[in-house]
Amino acid sequence: MDTLKVVQQRRIIWYIKSEVVLLRFFFQSILLFFYRIIRNTLFNHFYFISLIYLHKVTSMKNFYKELLTKVSICLLCVYCSVTNQTLAQTTTINYQVDYSDFPNPERxxxxxxxxxxxxxxxxxxxxxxxxxxxxxxxxxxxxxxxxxxxxxxxxxxxxxxxxxxxxxxxxxxxxxxxxxxxxxxxxxxxxxxxxxxxxxxxxxxxxxxxxxxxxxxxxxxxxxxxxxxxxxxxxxxxxxxxxxxxxxxxxxxxxxxxxxxxxxxxxxxMIQIRTPYYKQNMYGNGSTGSAAAINPILSYNGSPVARLGHHNDCFLASSTDFGTYLNITEDKNYLEAETKYLVMGGETCVVNSPRSDCINLGGDADTELARFHWSFLNADYRAEVLDRWSSPGTCMNNIRLGLGYRFEMISGTFANSVELGKLLQFQIRLKNVGFASAFNARKVILILRNTSNNNEYSIPLNDIDPRRWEPFQSVFDEVDIYRNIAIPGDFKQGIYSMWLQLADPYLSLTSDPLYAIRMANTNMWEAATGYNNLQHQITLLCPNQLSLTSTKDDYSTGTKSLVANKSIIGQNTISGGKVSYSARNFVELKPIFEVKQGAVFETSFDGCQN
CATH class of the missing domain: 3.20.20.80 (Glycosidases)
Structure with missing residues (x-):
């Protein structure tokens, strides 16, 4: 016998809905229908068209960003009105900036x-x-x-x-x-x-x-x-x-x-190429200047043009940086556009005042490091150039803080409580005040830590890519993250502190705090774990009812214990491990509920209550 089916006779419950409820449902369905049309056609079309125009018409950048932001806000309002999901009973935290120099990976x-x-x-x-x-x-x-x-x-x-x-x-x-x-x-x-x-x-x-x-x-x-x-x-x-x-x-x-x-x-x-014209001659599209740069839509897709970055080993040495540029204007425009999405680094090689000096001495050092999105720079060569940046009142401190990415949290709005099995809603606002974006991928993880026993739950936020957090130039470059995160029903009720981890995606380094990204905010970094403290506590509540479906609540490994105050309705599959359901009133197992051979399933009527 391949499977063991546990079935309880189905309850037939008739709900008599009033005409008002039916009418409300009808209008909500119409709104949802039009919202989906707008979202799936106009919004997506506008988004990709905007990327193309932002790539080609840099003078219109802020206009398109503002328009895209307004459209996004309108669509969000429609979504909230349709689904009736709002951030009720929330707390907003305004974070304080840390202006100190501290280590962060790959910058x-x-x-x-x-x-x-x-x-x-x-x-x-x-x-x-x-x-x-x-x-x-x-x-x-x-x-x-x-x-x-x-x-x-x-x-x-x-x-x-x-x-x-x-x-x-x-x-x-x-x-x-x-x-x-x-x-x-x-x-x-x-x-x-x-x-x-x-x-x-x-x-x-x-x-x-x-x-x-x-x-x-x-x-x-x-x-x-x-x-x-x-x-x-x-x-x-x-x-x-x-x-x-x-x-x-x-x-x-x-x-x-x-x-x-x-x-x-x-x-x-990524692989770094020594000069812009080397890449253009080998992998170019026939254009020059910014039009020859990688299209943002192709960034980070693993293709050759998306993996070939740049390095300059005679930064500021002459008007052409000792042959780094052939057509100075066109090559610089190209490099500026390319390095928004590609790695950039190198070294200085000779004093060339005033060009190799800081901007306050009439030079281009800090200006061009920011313009070309530098992530790293040789600390040892050339010492004479670096020494001039370090003289009192010049730019060395700004360069130390600016190289690569530097993420500042602005605010966070979080629900104060959520039932197990329901959606945790939150919003985070941040900005990147560094010269560049992160050029290698990151794993973003929400950590919930129980304040009583320090047990932790990790919730991957796989759709968030910090490489897309571009350097801040205006309010339209702020990063707004809105998420509804499903809290699994087998989490334990209690009070949890919330943390954000920007971990290295390689398993060998994911749990190593030395390779995690630290936010530039005070009272946030936990050096022992590599977590950033979101400075909020949330209460996970026992639900009145859990309804488990085969699309999201199938279990195959480990030990799972799901509890509810009143009832649990199971219409899912347990293919392995040990799973228990406990509710105070009843546990109902639908005909499609299935326990496969080798799995262990238990049920009880202890339940839980808040």
């Missing part, structure tokens, strides 16, 4: 470490755990790791060297930092020494060897630079395989390297 100043082998005579043989932890204590959660492969220009990478790379990954994970990876074959800048670089065939062979390391350690890789070519891996002064006879770049072979990297690196990770 800020980074430390630079390089190695040619993993022996003791090298400047930086293996990553040192103590050094990384000291750097993290100074709010640096990133390190750029440059691996020189000059010993392997004509052969495969030795197993001992690959083991050394893996050891570095392990050390980074232990220290709570992430790595920006770069590979190069030489550090000379003489144009005629092409033999110092590896051929296309060797580069492709090495990428294939590195693929298992990339795949196994994506959790601690922040980004990978499309290096391997040229001095320092920056695509200059390279092997003839990557240069045409007229000394122009051979984009066909260079694209083969990038394509190989895109295939070897997990799709969750």
């Amino acid at each position: 800020g100043f980074y430390k630079h470490y390089e190695t040619t082998d993993f022996t003791s005579d090298n400047v930086s043989p293996q990553l040192d755990l103590a050094q990384l932890m000291v750097a993290r204590g100074d709010n640096k959660t990133l390190a750029l790791r440059l691996f020189y492969l000059n010993k392997f220009k004509n052969t495969a990478i030795a197993a001992s060297y690959l083991n050394g790379i893996q050891n570095d990954m392990n050390t980074a994970r232990q220290a709570g930092v992430k790595l920006i990876l770069r590979f190069a074959y030489n550090s000379t800048n003489q144009t005629m020494r092409h033999s110092d670089d590896a051929s296309l065939a060797i580069v492709l062979q090495h990428i294939a060897q590195l693929k298992p390391i990339f795949q196994a350690n994506a959790d601690v890789i922040a980004a990978i630079q499309a290096s391997f070519i040229g001095t320092w891996g920056e695509w200059y002064f390279t092997h003839p395989d990557f240069t045409n006879p007229d000394n122009s770049p051979n984009y066909i072979n260079r694209k083969r390297v990038v394509d190989s990297l895109l295939s070897a690196v997990p799709t969750s990770r």
Whole structure:
């Protein structure tokens, strides 16, 4: 016998509805019908059309955002009137801003470490755990790791060297930092020494060897630079395989390297290209300026254009940043539009006053870091440039706080109580005051912690993507999160504090607080867990009745105990584990209720009461 069916004779209950109730139902149905038409046609159409126009007509940005906001508010009002769902009996908390500097993953100043082998005579043989932890204590959660492969220009990478790379990954994970990876074959800048670089065939062979390391350690890789070519891996002064006879770049072979990297690196990770025109020549759409940039609709979809970001290793060094820009105006417009959705970072390389100075000294430093959405910057190079930013009254503190994302909670409105099995309603308002969006995905989780015994329930908010929280420019850039979250019927009644976790999506790091995002608010961060305290308590109440359906209340594993004050109606499936129903008046099991073989089902009449 495959299944055991537990059936109680169905009760037939007739409800006599008044004409007033029927009339109300009729008009609500009409409203709901028109609301769904508006939502599914006009709203969706307007939203995607707006994205296209916002991408192409930047001067109309605020107009479209304002119009879209007003339409959204109107639709929300219609929704509330139809469903009669309002935030009754709520509490609103206004959060206070924290202006201090603190560490957050995948942003800020980074430390630079390089190695040619993993022996003791090298400047930086293996990553040192103590050094990384000291750097993290100074709010640096990133390190750029440059691996020189000059010993392997004509052969495969030795197993001992690959083991050394893996050891570095392990050390980074232990220290709570992430790595920006770069590979190069030489550090000379003489144009005629092409033999110092590896051929296309060797580069492709090495990428294939590195693929298992990339795949196994994506959790601690922040980004990978499309290096391997040229001095320092920056695509200059390279092997003839990557240069045409007229000394122009051979984009066909260079694209083969990038394509190989895109295939070897997990799709969750971006690859940085050294200059805007490199990406445009290999993956461009034929346009120039902002029109050539990635369409917002395609962002984060895993395609090559959505994974190829940018780095600038001569930031502010000249009017062209030492060749970073060919057409300065067009390339800058392109980079500004691209980096809204793609990783951007790099380093300075020479003092070029006043351009390399802060804005209050007539320079462009803080202005261009914000314009091009920089997430990280070398903390060590070039010291003379960074020192000028650190002089009294200049911009270093703003840059420290501004690099990458910085999320400030504005307010939260939460229900004070909710019955088990019902919807928890809340609204959160926040803004991103950093230079950039988060460029890697995050897992957003609502945590309910019992104030009596500290037991926790985790509720994933899978439809929220912090990468979409763009840098704040006006009130229309504020992030408003409205949610109705179903509270499972098997949660325990009681008083719970509410927390928000922005965790790393990789299972190896999800519960590690060193890799969780901290909100820039006072009295919010819990360092031991990586949670942000929403500063509200909610009471989970025992329901009068639970109605369990096969679409949302099927159980297959674990132990579940569902209780109600009066009654439980079961029309679901229990395919595994141990499940118990308890209600004070009755437990009714519909004919479609089913307990599969191997599962354990119990019922009692203890129930619960608030």
